[in-house]
Amino acid sequence: MTAVRPVDVLVVGAGPAGLAAAARLAAAGAGRVEVLERELQAGGVPRHCAHGGYGTWLHPLTGPRYARLLTEAATGTGAHVRTGVTALDWGGPLSLHTVGPGGREIIAARAVVLATGARERPRAARLVPGTRPAGVYTTGELQQAVHLYGQHIGTRAVVVGAQDVSYAAAATVRAAGADVVALVTDLPRAQTARARAADSRLRHRVPLLTDTSVTELVGHGRLSGVRVRHRDGRTTTLACDTVVFTGDFVPDHELARRGGLLLDPGTRGPAVDGTLHTSRPGVFAVGSVLHAVESAATAVREGAHAAAEVRRWLAAGERPDGVPLLVTPPLRWIAPNRVTPADRTPYVLRTSAVLTRPVLHVTQDGRLLHTESPRIRTVLPNRPLPLTAAWTRRVDPKGGPVRVSTA
DSSP states (O other), rough: OEEEESSSEEEEEHHHHHHHHHHHHHHHHHHHHEEESSSSSSGGGGGGGGSSSSESSSSEEOOOHHHHHHHHHHHTTTEEEEEEEEEEEETTTEEEEEEETTTTEEEEEEEEEEOEEEOOOOTTTTTBBBOBBBBBEEEEHHHHIIITTTOOOOOOOEEEEEEEHHHHHHHHHOOOOOEEEEEEESSSSSSSSSHHHHIIIIIIIOOOOOOOOEEEEEEBBBOEEEEEEESSSOOOEEESEEEEEEEEEEEEOHHHHHTTOBBOOOOSSSSSOOOOOOSSEEEEEEEHHHSOOOOOHHHHHHHHHHHHHHHHHHOOOOOOOOOEEEEEEEEEEESSSSEEEOOOOOOEEEESEEEOOOEEEEETTTTEEEEEEESSSOOOOOOOEESTTTTTTGOOOOSSOEEEEEE
């Protein structure tokens, strides 16, 4: 019979959110705080993001350096970070079956924090037809191949997508000594800062094909081309030996699903209130598993916030019931996605269409709770749209769902 080992807080996932939560909890004296990471090295996605953009304006960092600092902060405060350990399934409301270098065991906790992150959907999940040649990557696979293992990826690459992560993938392609043939998106414009899109187009001379979709991969043994269709019906084949599918993230929610936690239909991650508490008492969720994906800095802030809420739970063992928080099209999702009058956590939304000077309306049972005009003049798909929590005290905890709309 497998022995049960007790801990105070069990964090699943050693990315920025999980490490930040563990560091705060350990520093606050929350007892034994243990972090499980199935990879052999802690740090999450930043480990293989050799580009900058991490840290602060005054102290910019590359991804690997940022990952090391987060790991050192967690271990330095007394958190136990265990790599090469996988959480397989639930053994009870707050216990998990795990397997690692030392074999199988059951870990029972007073609180569990899910920080399992997100992943990009690969070619197969996007239902892109064609042959099955070598040279097909997601951004994560590309970055690991280039920055962790120093592998040769090819000479000419097509990048599918035009988000921030797509331009990071293009930079990785160039770092590997290959040429970027084009960035391809089915949307009418790039979903990144104008300066970044212009730099790619003008300095690196990478064309951006908008209103264009990938219809087929061509090649036997090795990729030889990507067939695309423009919105007007024209088709062409882009000669390349590498293709990188970027974006289209989905939460890594398998553990939450197996535990029967309520999942939000919009984000497809665990439904949480402003305390980041899931539908199961004592189980919290944080980072990209909630909303795929935001920046590492956002994940760290959420980890710190979750740590404070976990401490409150350990002290009081109480959790208020929230009401559902829903969105109407063209808004796609909102996180957190349950709300109580006490919540003060800002919200993040996504839209499926370009919005110009949007005005957000928050209502409950036909009653207007709040109207807000975000500072962002033009909101693009795959880019964050913020909403403050100034209205939450007006929520009726016994009322119907709260809805956020643009009209």
